[in-house]
Amino acid sequence: MIHSLISNNFAPPRNLLQLAIKSNSTDDRVLNVLMVNSLSCERGERLLFQDLSFILHPGEILQIIGKNGAGKSSLLKILAGLARPLTGTVRWQNQVIEDDRAAYAAMICYLGHLDGIKAGLSVAENLHFSRCLMQQSLDNESLAIQRFGLTHYANILTEDLSAGQKRRVALARLLVSSAKLWILDEPFTSLDKQTIILLEQIFTEHCIQGGMIIMATHQTLNISNIPLKTCELV
Amino acid sequence: MQFYQALTVLFKRELLLAFRQFNEVLNSLLFFILVCSLFPLAMTPEATTLIAIGPGIIWVAALLATLLSLNRLFRVDYLDGSLEQLLLSPHPLSGLVLAKIIAHWLLTGLPLVIIAPVFALLLHLPNEVMKPLWLSLLLGTPLLSLIGAFGAALTVNLRNAGLLLALLIFPLYVPILIFGAGAVTGALAGLGYAGQLAWLAALLIGGITLLPIATAAALRMSIT
Numbered sequence: 301m302i303h304s305l306i307s308n309n310f311a312p313p314r315n316l317l318q319l320a321i322k323s324n325s326t327d328d329r330v331l332n333v334l335m336v337n338s339l340s341c342e343r344g345e346r347l348l349f350q351d352l353s354f355i356l357h358p359g360e361i362l363q364i365i366g367k368n369g370a371g372k373s374s375l376l377k378i379l380a381g382l383a384r385p386l387t388g389t390v391r392w393q394n395q396v397i398e399d400d401r402a403a404y405a406a407m408i409c410y411l412g413h414l415d416g417i418k419a420g421l422s423v424a425e426n427l428h429f430s431r432c433l434m435q436q437s438l439d440n441e442s443l444a445i446q447r448f449g450l451t452h453y454a455n456i457l458t459e460d461l462s463a464g465q466k467r468r469v470a471l472a473r474l475l476v477s478s479a480k481l482w483i484l485d486e487p488f489t490s491l492d493k494q495t496i497i498l499l500e501q502i503f504t505e506h507c508i509q510g511g512m513i514i515m516a517t518h519q520t521l522n523i524s525n526i527p528l529k530t531c532e533l534v
Numbered sequence: 535m536q537f538y539q540a541l542t543v544l545f546k547r548e549l550l551l552a553f554r555q556f557n558e559v560l561n562s563l564l565f566f567i568l569v570c571s572l573f574p575l576a577m578t579p580e581a582t583t584l585i586a587i588g589p590g591i592i593w594v595a596a597l598l599a600t601l602l603s604l605n606r607l608f609r610v611d612y613l614d615g616s617l618e619q620l621l622l623s624p625h626p627l628s629g630l631v632l633a634k635i636i637a638h639w640l641l642t643g644l645p646l647v648i649i650a651p652v653f654a655l656l657l658h659l660p661n662e663v664m665k666p667l668w669l670s671l672l673l674g675t676p677l678l679s680l681i682g683a684f685g686a687a688l689t690v691n692l693r694n695a696g697l698l699l700a701l702l703i704f705p706l707y708v709p710i711l712i713f714g715a716g717a718v719t720g721a722l723a724g725l726g727y728a729g730q731l732a733w734l735a736a737l738l739i740g741g742i743t744l745l746p747i748a749t750a751a752a753l754r755m756s757i758t
Contacts (some may be wrong), residue, residue, distance in 0.1 A: 382618060383758045406624040414615025422553045432543040435536060435624040456556075 303432035331393055332358050332480055334379075334512065339388035341374050349373055349533050352388070356514065358480070359507045364516040364531030372516035373413060373485050375533065379514060380410040381485045404467055406435045409479035413486055415470040423450050423469050426458055427476060434436075436478045444475035447498070464490040471499065474506075482506065484515040497522075539631045540625045548637035558606060562599040563645045568655040581658040589667065589718035593711055596646050596671060600678040601700060603642045607634065607683055608690045608753065612692035617690070621757055627750035635683045635746065636665035643675030659722075666721040666731070673734040674714040680741040680749075681706045687752035709737065 314493050333355060340350035348371030356362055364372050377383040379390055381397050381404060390397050397404040417426045423445060431437045448468040458466055467490050474482060488496055500522050503513055507526045521528060552559050573591050574584060593656050611617035620630055646702035651664055659667065685703035717730035 380622060382621065400624075402624045404623050408622070410618070410622050412615055412618055414613075414618065416615035416619040418547070418551060418614065418616055420554045421547065425547075425550070429543055429547050430619065432540050433619060433623040433625065 302402070318332055330372045332510070332512075333382060333393070334514075335391040336379070337389045337391065338391070339378065340386045341378060341383075342386045343371065343374060346461050347386075350387075352446055352531075354529070356481075356512050356529075357527075358510040358512055359527065360512050361503065361507060361521070361523065361528050362512075362514045363521060363528060363530045364514065364533065365518060365526060366516075370533040372533060374487050376410070376412070376483050376514065378408070380408060381405065382410070403437075407479055408481045408483055409434075409474055409477040409487060410483045411470055411473065411487060413489070415466050417458050417466060420457060422455050422457055423461075423472075424454045426469055427472055430473045431476045434477055434479075437476050438478055439476075441476055444472040446490070447475060447502075448472045448495070452515060462490075464492060464495070467491055468495060474502065480511050482511065484513065484517075486517055487515055488517055488519045537625050537629065540623065541629055544620075544630055545633045545637050547621045548634055549640070552637070552641045556621070559641050559645075560641065562603040562642045563649070565602055566595045566646050566751070567597040567653070569598065571656065574656060584657045585659060585722065588654065588659045589663070589715045591657065592650055592653060592667065592671075593674075593715040593718075596675060597678060597707055597711060599646060600642060600675065600682055601703070603695065604682040604686045604699060604703075607638055607686045609686070609695070612690045612757075617753070617757070621754065627753065628746040631683065631687075631753070632742075632746040635679050635749070638658070638683065639676045639679040643679055647671045647675055659718075661719045663718050666717045666727040669731055670714040670717040670727075670734060672730060673738050674710050675743050677710050677734070677738050678707065680738075680745040681710075684745050684749045684752060687749045687756060689756070690753065691756045710734065713737075 301508060336352065336354050336356075339352040341348045352375070354362065360443075364375060366372050374383060378385045381390075381401060384398075392404050394406060395403075416430075418429070421429065424441065426478065427441050427444060431441060442451075442454075445451055448471060450468055450472065453461060453465065461469070467487075471487065482498055491499065496519070503521075504523055504526055506513060573587070577587070608617060611620065621627060623630065647668065651668060654664060654667055663683060680704055685699050685706075685721060686695075688702060689699045692698065713730040713733045717727040717734070720727040720730060
């Protein structure tokens with residue numbers, strides 16, 4: 301009963317569907333490809349999903365949907381290397397991610413359902429710290445702050461900000477990161493309409509530049525020209 | 535160079551956060567002061583008794599004060615999600631952990647080391663034992679932080695970890711307590727104290743080399 305479905309707008313005949321094994325996945329595109337192979341995950345005694353496989357190419361977005369408790373966050377944690385799957389492997393550039401954790405960590409930017417910012421630090425300090433933890437980053441902290449409309453709050457402690465503003469501080473991390481793969485857990489939570497539009501713009505830019513995004517969200521994405529895949533966990 | 539930058543930034547962040555929430559830093563120091571000053575009131579102000587139990591009191595108080603501060607070390611980061619970000623950094627986690635432990639010692643261990651001679655006077659400890667007391671605390675308190683960090687990392691995802699944490703690390707604290715208090719009582723008895731200090735130094739070197747690696751592994755285990 302518990303299994304995962306990946307759909308491309310047609311009803312899956314079985315509980316397992318291979319997604320995106322497209323004809324154009326030639327050898328040169330094996331580079332920078334995320335390959336997920338028969339993943340299964342257990343929480344407590346409960347099997348959340350099993351036999352989950354997909355391939356994600358540069359420039360693609362994978363949206364993970366599913367009921368509450370279906371295992372979306374667990375899946376994202378596994379993909380980020382924060383949790384271990386029960387079975388199966390996650391491969392980046394054809395290498396299992398646990399084999400070279402540092403190399404993989406340099407390629408991803410993960411944003412969990414917790415913001416991961418320090419309440420006792422200001423917006424600018426938080427962003428600077430996040431950037432210093434990355435191995436490769438872009439030197440555009442103030443630009444990132446400006447884009448998310450936080451310029452006036454740059455020197456304010458984040459404990460004094462609203463939930464949506466805190467989320468924006470966490471999201472600003474994406475703009476200073478040079479990571480190829482963004483893994484986002486409910487990125488639109490507590491954001492206002494304007495910021496959602498901005499975020500969709502940022503996603504589009506990232507994918508046009510060859511980046512890839514995996515996100516769990518119930519929001520209908522308003523992104524055109526970008527190959528969008530969905531994966532439903534049931 | 536980048537790794538070095540990450541370490542210094544993390545170290546500075548820890549200190550900055552501590553100074554902005556200074557009452558939390560004062561907690562363990564206040565605890566130490568209270569315990570050390572209550573004993574003369576509760577027992578007897580008589581010098582001979584206090585001299586006999588003085589080294590033990592100071593060391594036990596230092597140990598408990600460190601224990602009190604351990605919850606803060608990784609738990610807060612775990613709750614606000616910044617521990618996840620630390621774990622996802624491409625930099626070696628053991629190095630980042632060591633930076634956090636050093637900051638923790640600077641904020642909890644070092645104040646105890648500095649203030650301990652004052653309480654040694656209060657407990658009528660003679661001047662000759664100041665040096666062994668001070669040296670034993672200087673070598674011993676970083677070890678308390680290192681071992682404590684390991685225990686805190688193992689229990690970071692547990693809600694009521696306090697008691698379990700204490701049970702986990704007390705056996706590991708025992709040798710430090712014995713050598714630390716033993717150095718002072720040895721000096722009081724007119725015996726040498728170099729042996730105990732040498733043991734503490736050896737344990738400290740072993741701890742600095744191995745415990746950050748163990749702590750990093752424990753953090754990964756607790757999170758996954």
